[in-house]
Amino acid sequence: MLPLAQPDLSALEERYVLNVLRSGRLAMGPYTERFEAAMAALAGTRHAVAVNSGTAALHLIVRALGLGPGDEVVTTPYSFVASANVLLYEGVTPRFVDIERPGYGIDVAQIEGVLSERTRGVLAVDVFGQPADWPALTALAEQRGLVLIDDACEAPGASVGGRTIGSWGHAAGFGFYPNKQLTTGEGGCITTDDEALAAACRSMRNQGRADDARMEHVRLGFNYRLDELSAAVGLAQVERAGDLLAARARVASLYKDALSGQPLLRTPVTVRGTRSWFVYVVELAAPFDDNAQAATARDALLIRLQNEGIGCAPYFPTIHLQPYYRERFGFVPGAFPVAEAVAARTLALPFTTRMMEGDVAKVAEALGRHLPAVCTTATAVA
Numbered sequence: 001m002l003p004l005a006q007p008d009l010s011a012l013e014e015r016y017v018l019n020v021l022r023s024g025r026l027a028m029g030p031y032t033e034r035f036e037a038a039m040a041a042l043a044g045t046r047h048a049v050a051v052n053s054g055t056a057a058l059h060l061i062v063r064a065l066g067l068g069p070g071d072e073v074v075t076t077p078y079s080f081v082a083s084a085n086v087l088l089y090e091g092v093t094p095r096f097v098d099i100e101r102p103g104y105g106i107d108v109a110q111i112e113g114v115l116s117e118r119t120r121g122v123l124a125v126d127v128f129g130q131p132a133d134w135p136a137l138t139a140l141a142e143q144r145g146l147v148l149i150d151d152a153c154e155a156p157g158a159s160v161g162g163r164t165i166g167s168w169g170h171a172a173g174f175g176f177y178p179n180k181q182l183t184t185g186e187g188g189c190i191t192t193d194d195e196a197l198a199a200a201c202r203s204m205r206n207q208g209r210a211d212d213a214r215m216e217h218v219r220l221g222f223n224y225r226l227d228e229l230s231a232a233v234g235l236a237q238v239e240r241a242g243d244l245l246a247a248r249a250r251v252a253s254l255y256k257d258a259l260s261g262q263p264l265l266r267t268p269v270t271v272r273g274t275r276s277w278f279v280y281v282v283e284l285a286a287p288f289d290d291n292a293q294a295a296t297a298r299d300a301l302l303i304r305l306q307n308e309g310i311g312c313a314p315y316f317p318t319i320h321l322q323p324y325y326r327e328r329f330g331f332v333p334g335a336f337p338v339a340e341a342v343a344a345r346t347l348a349l350p351f352t353t354r355m356m357e358g359d360v361a362k363v364a365e366a367l368g369r370h371l372p373a374v375c376t377t378a379t380a381v382a
């Protein structure tokens, strides 16, 4: 059995968690502070604010920037649903822009076309750990007076244009769910150089308190606090980040070699900067007539691989075609052709720090055996 994802936990995480249990201090303690300092160092920012999910991190950034009803923020439909949902929480209208191939990031050249007098910002995503085009986004934001938010949930340790992911834009949100490169169980973090923004996020994660020690609530807040046990796991993970990220890069390069002779697949291409490997997503490259045909082949392949104990999943379905978004905004297929074509053809393969050459060879062998059949069947049926 090869899992799609698996956290890499060591004696260090155990030791830190045990320290927390023995200390009796389970929330807002020294491990949260140390975790924040370690995340600020990793991101290259002055401030890091730990919260209990990546979604909470992005939500607080949207609120702290004062975005609300009547405002529009440009974002990408090819992402995890949370990156658009955090705008809806605050009544902000997402303005989707299609993605570019082969990086799958927001197509910066298309942003100008959707700007209106209501556009306040851009929320870009470092999809699968590939940095978005932050130098170009920054130039555009400065020229147009827009705020920039980085959904960096999939890209801890990545960099582009000589700067680390987490330090671009007004603020970045990281997520530490167990399938991410670094995990806390559930958890997230905001990184920023903006002291006022960091202070607002700190206050809002703790019920809008002016001061964590007192029951004076100066703004509407939430309980988005990260607990100490999770922070202890997170601190160990960030301290081990170099090794964890290198192990993922090693497995990615094994895959690249093993799949290089497979004409029915496109393997990931790093189009700029240094990628932080989140998942290993491949794209079916057969000459399908349309997206439905491609998705049929991709889904058949998923089932065949899963039946052999090879964990895999379709990454990502587009956000605008999710039932909730279709119903609320009236999106129909065809709105974002590149994102839809990619979403119909992509699948994530097993990807963990512990995979060995033999594991990767097993996946490549299974792909080689099943790909011709699923692609031929799909094209023959049409």
Ligand SMILES: *Cc1c(COP(=O)(O)O)cnc(C)c1O
Residues within 6 Å of the ligand: 053, 054, 055, 056, 079, 080, 082, 083, 125, 151, 153, 154, 175, 176, 177, 187, 188
């Ligand atoms: C993981 C992830 C998030 C946040 O996820 P949580 O489960 O809330 O921690 C947000 N955006 C993207 C692109 C993600 O991959």
